[in-house]
């Protein structure tokens with residue numbers, strides 16, 4: 571079970587949140603080629619280690635959060651607001 | 662304008678009817694109390710960059726500051742509950758249909774958007790010395806006095822349903838705000854949890 575320290579609500583249980591995917595991908599420009607949009611929508615890395623993810627606090631404050639989580643240990647290192655850029659540990 | 666007020670309906674009567682007056686569940690201990698509060702509920706969302714204007718307008722109209730995250734303000738005549746960044750519930754005893762929403766909108770003007778949630782939400786009150794013990798079985802929020810208490814608010818899940826918890830006093834008394842359409846399912850879970858201490862409906 572993961573616990574996420576929401577910047578608005580405090581420490582909460584994973585069950586209150588909805589996982590919303592990779593927070594490192596950015597939308598291509600409007601005139602980018604089709605392949606760029608294909609990659610934006612479908613192509614994902616599957617890292618073993620630290621990952622920045624969107625978690626939506628759907629049963630709490632209804633805010634999108636950026637969570638730095640280790641995909642193997644499930645350790646949550648940082649929980650940031652959507653507009654912030656959290657630091658990602660190197661190891 | 663000569664349009665008369667629409668008749669005052671009873672949006673929470675069906676939820677209140679789920680509770681049968683009397684004592685239920687275990688006997689001989691310290692039963693909790695369950696009730697449905699007949700209230701008006703208005704959602705206020707400050708428009709982008711206008712949170713300070715909305716707060717000033719509410720302060721001028723009602724005399725208190727809108728609460729910070731996880732808190733409530735005001736009193737039984739009108740309480741404000743923080744529900745999300747720049748978003749609050751305003752709760753008052755049930756009055757004329759739509760009157761609270763119109764008054765809040767008149768107060769905040771274009772600094773905020775106001776939605777009447779009176780029919781959409783219901784408020785179930787759980788109180789008594791063992792209320793925290795019963796509620797702790799139902800939710801994952803830390804309700805210990807060191808972490809929670811009078812004037813604290815938390816939106817969470819209870820029985821898989823969205824629920825906003827507001828602790829009103831140290832009794833303790835908790836208001837549990839849920840969607841009216843899910844209130845029957847919610848009440849089944851809550852009364853089941855309360856059978857262990859027993860519960861009284863007056």
Ligand SMILES: [Zn+2]
Nearest residue numbers: 576579627631
């Ligand atoms: Zn939150």
